[in-house]
Amino acid sequence: MRKQLLLFVITCLIAGVSYGQESSMEESDFNHWSIDAGIGLTKPYRNVARDYSTATPDFLSGELGARYMFNEFFGLKAGLIYNNFQAEESTLDFTTKQYQFDIQGVIGVGRLLHFETWTQTFNLLAHGGFGVGVLDYDNISSGDHFGTALAGLTGQIKLSSRVSLNIDGTMGFNVRQNRTWDGRAQRNNEPFVFNGTIGISYYLGRNETHVDWRVRENEYLALMDSRIADLEAQIKKSREEDAQKVKDADDKLNKRVDDLDAQVALLTNADEDVIARLINEGYVNIFFDFNSSKVDKSAADAINVLRTYMMKNAGVSVNLVGYADEKGTEDYNKKLSTKRAEAVADVLAKSGIEKSRLHTEGKGEDASVDESSPNARQLARRVTFSIR
Known part of the structure; x- marks a missing residue:
């Protein structure tokens, strides 16, 4: 010491x-x-x-x-x-x-x-x-x-x-x-x-x-320039890391889409008759919210199944039949169900299916469901398919 x-x-x-x-x-x-x-x-x-x-x-x-x-x-x-x-x-x-x-x-x-x-x-x-x-x-x-x-x-x-x-x-x-x-x-x-x-x-x-x-201004400015350069380098690094995260997220999303396409294609290749029967028997449907003809994200799987089948079978065409629940007048429900069928056809056309292979029809109210049940009415608001 x-x-x-x-x-x-x-x-x-x-x-x-x-x-x-x-x-x-x-x-x-x-x-x-x-x-x-x-x-x-x-x-x-x-x-x-x-x-x-x-x-x-x-x-x-x-x-x-x-x-x-x-x-x-x-x-x-x-x-x-x-x-x-x-x-x-x-x-x-x-x-x-x-x-x-x-x-x-x-x-x-x-x-x-x-x-x-x-x-x-x-x-x-x-x-x-x-x-x-x-x-x-x-x-x-x-x-x-x-x-x-x-x-x-x-x-x-x-x-x-x-x-x-x-x-x-x-x-x-x-x-x-x-x-x-x-x-x-x-x-x-x-x-x-x-x-x-x-x-x-x-x-x-x-x-x-x-x-x-x-304060010596020359030394002060030189030091501040150095610190600004360090800050800019940190900002650049942060931006590069953010861009990489966005790219990784996009790659992950694209991979999930590719995996879904592959799974549907595998199912179709395995037994196309099974896929056709499921479509014709009403197991492939697209459902809509009340009083809406907007196709939301929940319809992606059903549309992808139909699109993949039609891409594999170029000679087939499909009927798209729209329905509505019992709410509303007969004329209104007819128009609404038609809009729903046309909305799904537009999505398929944008995905690469020729419009000439898609035939739309609006059936209006689906009278086969229990009108007193809200869940049944939800099932009525749909578009279903049949292969021609």
Whole structure:
């Protein structure tokens, strides 16, 4: 943990200084300075004397500093930190104050990760560096001087062109701290302290925008073009998948039709006399809704049987005889039954049967059914066939 923290701190400082040397004239259109201030809670870890313990969390922690960003990616800041450590109520009492000065490198993580492509309100900074400080104990006259290495993250919320709200978490690792946090004993562990604060950045300068919120238009447009290209590729893929699904559905439907044709053809080839007898004896019928001459999808099987038989037997013709139930006048039922026979003939003609082989007739009311039964009346509304 200690080596990793030191490596991160060194990286922040080197990056800030290095990229600061490469700052171009283009950055002159943006403000670079800010005053950063925050207040919050603190918690020291490890390194307390027996029978002593610090409050969790402890109030108060405060920080004040100045930050200079060379560009939206890297910068430096110098700051003052104040921490006040007090004992928990259940342990022996003590009060210790920490005063600290530090210099840190700053990395614009939000800009490195292109937050600007989805928000102009949120940003993220990482920071790390070194400092020096003093601990002022309540029980001894001499202070405890130390060095420190720090690293942390700052979340930013833009409130205006001049102000952003900051939420910061910083971990400090103290070196050369000779006494425990309470000052009662010699140090026996490597001490850490965590500060969590909320505060503001106030941007200085004559320009409208600080580099914290800068958007490089060329990079932004290139990134957006890339994302649009990805989106178009996804849309194209989705359309291709949808087209394939439609094709598969069509193929499946066509296969079912072909299977039905094959089954009817197989039945016809097996015994055409049986098919002819079934047709002539009234087992092949097409039924209609009340007061309707429309041929619906339920008639497909019967029409297909008749069509297949006539295609196999080119020399035969068929009588199509229409019927109606007892509802309506004799003249009306005659016309309705004729329309039903002609409607079926039209379907057969469109399927490839010569119209000359189809003879239609309307018989009107079918008096052979029980007029008092709705189911019987349904059977009366039909077209039946006979082979000539």
